[in-house]
Amino acid sequence: MSLPGVLLLDAAGPEAGLLATAAAARGHQVHAATTAAAYADYRPELKGLLAGRVVTDFARPGRALDEIAAFARRRGVGAVLTVNEYLTELAARLCAELGVPGNDPVRAGAARDKAAMAGAFTAAGVRAPHTVLVRSDAELRAALADPRVGFPCVVKPRSGAGSAGVTVVTDAVGASAAADVARESVGMYGSGGDSGLLVQAYAAGTEYSVESFTQGGATTHLAVTRKQVTGGAKRVETGHSLPVSLPPAIQAAVYREVEAAIRAAGIRHGASHTEVIVSGDGRCMVIEIGARLGAGQIGLLIQHALGIDVWAALLDVALGRPAALAPSALGYAAVRFVTSPHAGRLTSLYGFPRTGPGVPFVRWRAAIGGLVREPGANGHRLGSFVVTGLDADEVEERADALLRRVRIHVEPAPENTGQVRPASTSAIAP
Numbered sequence: 001m002s003l004p005g006v007l008l009l010d011a012a013g014p015e016a017g018l019l020a021t022a023a024a025a026r027g028h029q030v031h032a033a034t035t036a037a038a039y040a041d042y043r044p045e046l047k048g049l050l051a052g053r054v055v056t057d058f059a060r061p062g063r064a065l066d067e068i069a070a071f072a073r074r075r076g077v078g079a080v081l082t083v084n085e086y087l088t089e090l091a092a093r094l095c096a097e098l099g100v101p102g103n104d105p106v107r108a109g110a111a112r113d114k115a116a117m118a119g120a121f122t123a124a125g126v127r128a129p130h131t132v133l134v135r136s137d138a139e140l141r142a143a144l145a146d147p148r149v150g151f152p153c154v155v156k157p158r159s160g161a162g163s164a165g166v167t168v169v170t171d172a173v174g175a176s177a178a179a180d181v182a183r184e185s186v187g188m189y190g191s192g193g194d195s196g197l198l199v200q201a202y203a204a205g206t207e208y209s210v211e212s213f214t215q216g217g218a219t220t221h222l223a224v225t226r227k228q229v230t231g232g233a234k235r236v237e238t239g240h241s242l243p244v245s246l247p248p249a250i251q252a253a254v255y256r257e258v259e260a261a262i263r264a265a266g267i268r269h270g271a272s273h274t275e276v277i278v279s280g281d282g283r284c285m286v287i288e289i290g291a292r293l294g295a296g297q298i299g300l301l302i303q304h305a306l307g308i309d310v311w312a313a314l315l316d317v318a319l320g321r322p323a324a325l326a327p328s329a330l331g332y333a334a335v336r337f338v339t340s341p342h343a344g345r346l347t348s349l350y351g352f353p354r355t356g357p358g359v360p361f362v363r364w365r366a367a368i369g370g371l372v373r374e375p376g377a378n379g380h381r382l383g384s385f386v387v388t389g390l391d392a393d394e395v396e397e398r399a400d401a402l403l404r405r406v407r408i409h410v411e412p413a414p415e416n417t418g419q420v421r422p423a424s425t426s427a428i429a430p
């Protein structure tokens, strides 16, 4: 009997590549739903591995759904997956259409549209910052005057990702400028734009994410990840480390909120990445949830620190088979991202780590001679490397030491107007 086909919605990016490779290695025919432009950029190895593809337009999800479903039926597809946050809702709808394991198509928008997310969190009693959807200057003024918001507060696009267009503001003038930035922040496939933006109460504290897998409605948390985030107006993630052990009472409170968020977003079969902020007095606020594996090498960190084959697990969940989620290692892993101190032209790079013992992964992606930006979104990060080991402190120290050794030279470049690539949580993961 032949194995069911596996369909990836957008196979661009390193994580989709690993997933495709894992599926092919198990003998599945792997297919991709893609846009013509994205397919042109696929690596030759990925193109060689794909048994088929359906070219569609993700900006027209209704039509994309019909085209992809027809293709999937012809090809005997039994599992639909995506690591692209922008496609998680379409993935849920496709799974429902094809009758394969997936998330609740009715609720799936709540893991994508942050206005819907805020509504779903409120309805489910998830602790989250007070959030106001704003569609005009008058509504912006009203939101800023709302005592449940106050200053500082956060202005963000309704359906962005990767911190693009998100600004922490301290006054009304800053909020007005940030609203323009949020409105201009166009995500992949034309999401965002004039559908409004969000003004949200600021949650002070330490930022973590929780990496979870849900199967048949039962959730397993693989790890809590500590995040390094730039301070100030623009919050860019500059590092992740896992697994972090929180004090038991705090961990229980965090898991309780995350599980409520997972249910609120209709996550029934699949990975999720829930971002939380824990205040100094141990209270947990959910910032957002994504119905996908954490980006920014979090899958690799889980694999190296805990010995869990996340790609195999994603496949199993999507195929409706029990996934092996028990750790087989008790290590620790951290990723660091290199960012530019200011905008300009990158003229040199020295001291970037190479792979070797305890450094299983490095990736530099900025061209020497090319324009770079000061970090305003995760997509502005220039490179990353992963450090693993048995001892958390040693791993953190080594990661910091390696980061200190990286030397980049950036010359002022007046022509650097700062083109921002659309943020994709798969594509932004350097």
Ligand SMILES: Nc1ncnc2c1ncn2[C@@H]1O[C@H](COP(=O)(O)OP(=O)(O)O)[C@@H](O)[C@H]1O
Pocket (backbone or CB within 6 Å): 129, 154, 156, 160, 161, 162, 163, 164, 166, 200, 201, 202, 203, 204, 207, 229, 235, 275, 277, 287, 288
């Ligand atoms: N309400 C908030 N309080 C404090 N910080 C926030 C809040 N919302 C967002 N942030 C900061 O901004 C970052 C990006 O915001 P987020 O809502 O996660 O957007 P994205 O979907 O682009 O990742 C977060 O990782 C966090 O550092």
Ligand SMILES: [Mg+2]
Pocket (backbone or CB within 6 Å): 162, 163, 275, 288
């Ligand atoms: Mg986020």
